[in-house]
Amino acid sequence: MTHIDSSPRFTYLITHILISIFNITPKYIIQTSYGSPIPNSKEYTGIIGDVQSGRAVMGATPVFFLDSRVHVVEYIAPNTKSYLNFYFKSPPLSYVSNIFVKPFNEYVWYSCFILIGLTLATMFTISKWEWTDPYFRRQIKRMPDATKPAISDVAILQLGVISQQGSDTELKSSSGRIAMIFALIAFMFLYTAYAANIVAILQSTSDSIKELKDLLASGMELGVEKAPYIVNLFKNVSSPIGREIIEKRLKPKGDKFLMPLSEGTDKMRSQFFAFFTEPSSINKLMSDYFDEAEKCNVRYVEYTKVMEPWFITQKNGCYKELLKVGLLRLRELGFYMAERKRIFHENPTCFTRLSRFFSAGLIDTYPGFLFFGVGCLLGLLIFFVEVFVERRKKAYRKKKQQSNVYFNQGNVFFGTKIAK
Structure with a gap:
């Protein structure tokens, strides 16, 4: 159990060696605290109080430097370095960054955005040309539910290409199919590289x-x-x-x-x-x-x-110089180092950096869920806006139909004269 209260244990052993050198019979006083000032008094409790009052010649427990204690006890020799x-x-x-942007550096992301813009513009231009060319227009119109593609349809086609999925929008011309094939191949390599890197990053610290x-x-x-x-x-x-x-x-x-x-x-x-x-x-x-x-x-x-703790003795005590010289002598002779190796435990040695598999948790997938949630909320918002606009349109058309009443007076339709 040497890892419990290592510094007091070390101090006790050094004190015991010092006592054996001076051939002294010790009497230990056990306290439960280092000591604090007694209200409305100059005296202290605990270890500081025992040394201050002369009940103890020196402290066998390390004490840190505090401004309030300097005038109460004498610090005679350093103990051993202590870190907290x-x-x-x-x-x-x-846990500390968005891993979904880590697989590529900024220049690769810029290149991907440029590639997406170029393929989107190319496919949209080809789809517009197909509907203006008589041959392709006749072929397309034979298809059921054929509609002229808008920029949103081509954008969804582009998203399908990026995520290696399909789309109901299809280009009929040879140039359109060539553009589609090259886009699929290009994004297939990017998709593979991204997927491989994201798996490695999920296991990284x-x-x-x-x-x-x-x-x-x-x-x-x-x-x-x-x-x-x-x-x-x-x-x-x-x-x-x-x-x-x-x-x-x-x-x-x-x-x-x-x-x-x-x-x-x-x-x-x-x-x-x-x-x-x-x-x-x-x-x-x-x-x-x-x-x-x-x-x-x-x-x-x-x-x-943190300044290293020190041994303490009574202020202006008669044993101050004797104890100080003895402790410094023990330090010079290597007793401090020997006892430190016995008591203190060093950092555990890392021999090999073994990799461990960690399952992806909610924090790992939080950006994905956040993107999905924002998309759902945005879709619902647009849905309600569309419903509201459509109802307003219906109400406006109904009101307009009711106002276009036929008045058979001089063959006039509500301000519009019919020629005879």
Whole structure:
């Protein structure tokens, strides 16, 4: 269980070595907090209070630098570097961008639009010519329900060609059929390339989240490990982006964003979720429970620059220099490095980037459903407009017929004189 409270464990071991060097019999005082100011008093509670009052000679738990503590206790030697980061799995590409425009770059899209415009103009010109040529007009008029094609009919034919589907509009001339064949072949290659790329993109992940501002803009759910010093450092951040994350993303949730290490790691593994904790704790769980593909997919964003915690002793205490020299000597002799390798867990090694198959979800297909929904709403809107316009036309024609009453007076039809 060395991944739980790695930094206090490390500090305890270094303190134990220091005690053995000085041949001291220790007496440990157990506290439940680092310490906070007592209201209307200059004294502190917790570990800070014990060192301040002289009940403890030094703190065997690492303490971070705070302006309010500098005048209370003496910081004598650095402990070990400590980092606090947001950990998350690289999100699928569909979570951060519209994957339906990714298969082609902008120049290919421009070329496709130009090709669509050229083929549409060519087919419409040929269809208009077929209805003006006497030979083709006679052939077309023999067909049942033959109607002169409009630009909308040719556009639907063009959409059928693009999506490799059919249409009831058909060109009869040799030139029209040649244009149709070449359009089908050209769009067949484009359709194949697009389909192949979209399948690969659906299985791809994004590396777009590299900074706190990217994490804030991603919409990813956030959580914080429920540990006193982690919560304290998280809430006391001074960077503008950090304050914005707290105010916009976490404060509305109350304390629901605080969770145990195991719960946060499980959510990070299975959801679009970022978990704030120290590296050693989460590295141990990832090494034990994540498979190879998941290990390679984990990313982190540094939350804030945290100064390494220090050992503390009583202000102006008689043992200050002795403890300071002893701790720095242990650091120089490599005891810090040896104990750190025993206690702290490094990032899990990613040996091979194995590919995994992910089923397409609603987020992946959201642009398609959105396009379909907008099309349905637009169709219903146009339908109601057509019904309204048609009813208005019928009402106008009926009113006009009723007003054209025959008056047999001087052979006059409502203002129109009939010649005799």
